[in-house]
Amino acid sequence: MNLTDLGYTDQIEATRKELQLEQFGIGRIVAEHKERYIVRTADGEYEAEITGNMRFTAQGREDFPAVGDWVALTPYDADFAIIHQILPRSSVLKRQAVSHSGEVQIIAANIDYAFLVQAVDRDFNLNRLERYLTICYSSNVSPIIVLTKTDLIDEQRITEIQDSITHRIKEVPVLAISNETHDGYEALNNVIEKGKTYCLLGSSGVGKSTLLNNLSGQNRMKTDVISESTHKGRHVTSHRELTILENGGILIDNPGMREVGIADTASGLETTFDEIISLAQQCRFKDCTHTTEAGCAILEAVEKGEIDEQAYENYMKMEREKSHFESTVAERRKRDKQFGKFLKNYKKKDIKNREK
Template sequence: MTIQDLGYNDNFEKARSENDLENFEIGRVVAQHKERYIVKNEKGEFEAEITGNLRFSAKSREDFPAVGDWVALLTQDYDFALIHSILPRYSVLSRQAINKFGELQIIASNIDYSIIVQSVNRDFNINRLERYLTLCHASKIEPIIVISKTDLTNEPHLDNLLKKINARVKNIPVIPLSNKTKVGINELKKLLYKGKTYCLLGSSGVGKSSLINSLSGENLMNTDDISKSTDRGKHVTTHRELIPLINGAILIDNPGMREVGIADSPGGLESTFEKIYDLMQDCRFSDCTHTSEKDCAVKLAIENGEIHESYLENYLKMEREKTHYESTIAEKRRKDKNFGKMIKHYKKTKNPDKY
């Protein structure tokens, strides 16, 4: 296997040269376990850690390696490597860090397409689907929607789910499939291109691990049966992992995400809720909140049946999250700046001759 088989291209090689990293080996992070990494290149797989300098210079969690990153490293004996630098990323899929508001959690990097998986049973949620789409649009990543486990439902119910999606989502491939019967698998394979990296997104138990097995033609991932008491699949994947497929595409698996927090998402909401942004232009007031104002074009569209009220409600909820996140970031930066000034003042008072 070459690094090109893992997605390496001329753009990364150019970045390697521009950052004076020619003396280092290059590898891609294929798995992450807290602060330990598995890096892969043409020599094989290596367990890796970051250098102390890289750790010291990191200002936030975004400055640490993530699955999908290309890194400059030095390999050592016993299949071990030290990561010295991260090559510039061309895309970053991220969300709000859980229980750490104001911080980002990188889901994966250097992604071309995202496969959003929802199952036909109790997992299906159009509002959550729009959250995933917003993450993708904000990162300039092309989404593909997969509706899994179609063998568990009948045709009328499936048609109803597809109508709900088509009413609120436009110009995005939607593929119903079954990992059990293999219906729809070939249609999805047609969208997997050599050298492109795909990221799987979805809740626990929607069939992501089974989908990997279907796409690879091998039993690469452990799977569990559906719980009869909850009608849900069990959580199987526990960490992010990069998997090269036979046709040359590269797939990143993710643990199921219960929370999809919207962060700083320029363009994300505008792309997901394009209908609302178009209607806003016709509102009477430029600062219309689309709740109780007179001559609100968005509310009028709901009354006329052009859009569903839940579509607006989901947009407003995510817009509030985005605004709150941005204000939290601004407050965090202000506090960090003030703390820096305090430290500088302390040092100046302690050692006046140096300042």
């Protein structure tokens, strides 16, 4: 295997030279296990750790490697290496960290396309699709909607679901497939390009692992059945892992996500809800909250049926989440700055006392 098979390009090589990293080896993170990384290089795979300096200077989760990252490393024996630096990312998929207010969780890095996977029998949810779209657009990742388990419903219902998507979501490809019969797989394979990186986003039990197994031609990921009592999927995939497919495409699987928290997604919201954002410019008041104001162009469009009411409600909910996340981040930075100032003054006072 060479680096090109992993998605390495002339642009990445040019960046490596610009950063003067020629003395290091280059590899791509293919799996992560609690800050221990599996890095694939042209010479093979290494288990790797970051340097102490990288850990010490990291200001947040985004400063640590993630699956999909290109890294500069030094091998120390046949299967162990030290990571010295992360090469600049072309994209980074992220969401608000679960149970950690104001913090970001990295989903994957250097992604070209994201498959937004939903099962048509139970999981289908337009609001959740818009959340995934917002994450993609804010990360410079192109979305492709994939509807799975089409063998469980009839053609009429499939058409209804596809129509409901195109009514609210514009210019995003929609593919309908069955992991059991492989219907739709030809169209799916046709959109996967050699050397491009794709990732799977979706809830547990929608068929992501089975899809990966079928596309790779290997039984790489464990699969499980939907619980008959709860109608929910189990978290079979427990970590992110990069796989090279039979046709040369590169696919990253992800654990199922029950929560898709919005974080730092202003540009993503503008693209996902571009029709609503455009109407906002026509509101009577510049500081319109689009809730109760007279002369609100968005509310008028909702009343006339020109804007889907559920799309409007979903937009407002995500806008509130974004604002809350931004205010929480600002508060954290303020506290960190105050604490840093306190430490600085404490050290100065300590030095003066010692001099006396």
